[in-house]
Amino acid sequence: MEKVYVKTFGCQMNVYDSEKIYAFLQDRYLPAAAEDEADLVILNTCSIREKAEQKVYSLLGRLKPLKEEKPDLLIGVGGCVAQQEGERILARAPMVDIVFGTHNIDQLASILEERITSGRRLCRIDEDADRVPTAGAPRAGSRKGPTALLTIMKGCDNFCAYCVVPLVRGREISRSRDEILEEARYLIAHGAKEITLLGQNVNSYREPSTGGGFIDLLESVDALDGLERLRFVTSHPKDFSEGLVHAMAGLPSVCEHIHLPVQAGSDRILAAMRRCYTSGEYLEKVSMLRSLIPEVEITTDIIVGFPGEERADFDRTLSLVDTVGYQNAFSFRFSARPGTAAADLEDPVPHETKRSWLPELQEVQNRITAGKHSSMVGRTVGVLVEGSGRRSNGMLEGRTRNNFIVHFPGSPSMVGCEVDVRILRSRKIHLEGEVVS
Ligand code: SF4
The missing domain is CATH 2.40.50.140 (Nucleic acid-binding proteins)
Incomplete structure (x- = not known):
């Protein structure tokens, strides 16, 4: 059989999609360990930040000599950059054979077939989808390790001002409870001891036919025989409820960890980001969590240098980070993404002023993390x-x-x-x- 290598950029959602890509192609391709032993290379891309997008084009440049050496090598680009750039990738990168969108991964085998039989380079991008593509069972033995990812929904309806996800992943669609449980049982039967449920905002999960919410789903997955640990990501702070914290505290498999992206500590900046909560509301939820689950650890995402953010706003972020005492914070400089509301915002605060903020924040977080590690x-x-x-x-x-x-x-x-x-x-x-x- 021929071999496929999938290079994954970005978040866990993309890691999950890459597993699905291998499963969708398993009748024709075995997994390759590296690009140079593959007959098909697929880049599953991320466009959340400009840097991630540049990495895709630089990797394509590095694949050019390989394609010259092996003219039959097929190169595909999928994921969020593909969804946003579409045909432009074919124009800019002549070594690319196919481009496919985030809603088209289940059509990958037929897109490749068409590329081979027609000889034409192809771009297939559906604008939206009313379903989450599901692959059949992966080849026996292809699962590795005791942890597994499981998508429960895709897309997002929140439209935070800086975020490209609703544009590249579409509106929220939840998978049916039965389909999720079937996949969870499969994963457990093939060695998974820990499952992480994935969604851009898992709190807004709605079972399509019964309307049951995320807590119902969590209870159903927790009840599965053989599952030892259950995690979920991501929770939007505005939708993170006391009911969910009680469920986390009461369900034996649900782990004492939550990723709760705060993004900023200044209410003015949170409003500009369209996050729909204040720092005070966020902190109230954190103290409710800590009082009901004393062992809980919290991680977060923070954007530094949002348009209009001033030193006083940034100081509020530093103070919030200190107050919460995160286990870890994934922090990034603001990066304007095409099509988002924040891309058009003026920024009167000079770039030079903001340059030092990210390392300053990271230093504060490193000190907190070091303290937590020492206390263990x-x-x-x-x-x-x-x-x-x-x-x-x-x-x-x-x-x-x-x-x-x-x-x-x-x-x-x-x-x-x-x-x-x-x-x-x-x-x-x-x-x-x-x-x-
Ligand atoms: S909640 Fe906001 S940041 Fe998260 S995926 Fe949706 S739009 Fe993006």
Whole structure:
């Protein structure tokens, strides 16, 4: 059989879509370990920031010599950049054979077939879809590790001023509960101990026929035999409810971690971003979470330098970060995305003034993370073993229920087990320890 290599950029939603791409193509292609051993290379792209988009074009440039060496090599571009750029990719990158949108991944096999039989380069972009593409079961043995992603919905109806997602992923569509449970059972039967439910805003999940909400779904997935841990991402703070916190506290498999993107600490900037909550409302939800789930760890996303953001606004973000004490914060400089409301906003605050803000924020967050890591030293924690550490050297890597990454020496036979680890050292990104059971 021929081989396909999928290079994934961006978020977990894209990681999930890439798994689906492999599944949609499995009748014709086996997975390749790298581009240079593949007959088909697919770039599953991200357009959330300008930098991510540039990376796609620079990788395409690097694929050019490979295509010259192997003229039969097929190159496809999918994902959010493809959805937004469409035909322009074919014009700008002559080595690309097909471009397909975020709603077209289930048509990939037929698009490739048409490319091969017609000899024409193709672009297939549907503007919107009334369904979430679902692939059949992946080839037996193609699942690796005890963790799995599961999309419950796609698209977003929120239209935050800076965000391209509603433009490239379309409006919200929820999958049926039965379909989600069937996929979850499949994943558990093939080794998944932990499932992460994915959606741009999982709190607005609505079962298409019954209208049941996200809490109902969480209860149904939690009840599945064999599932040890359940996570979900992302929660919009405006929709994050006390009912959900009670469900998190009461359902045994739901982990004590929440990703709650705050984006900014200034109410003026939150309003300009169209986030529909104030910093005070956000902080109230955080203290409700902490009072009901004392072990909970919170992570977040923050955009620095939104148009019009002044030093006083940024100071409010620093103060909020200090007050919440995030486990980790994914922070980025504002990047104007075409088609979004923020792309047209004037910015009277000079770029030079804002340049130092991101490293300043990261320094504050690093100090908080270091404090959290140090406070774990000496404790014994349950770790689900996910595999070898990235730098391997005999170390295994896993995660606690509340999202600390832990490295420790151990045998590969432990992968998929939950083990007790005593924490011995704290590092910048992870903790190190030794197995005690
Ligand atoms: S909630 Fe806002 S930031 Fe999140 S995907 Fe939707 S529009 Fe983008």
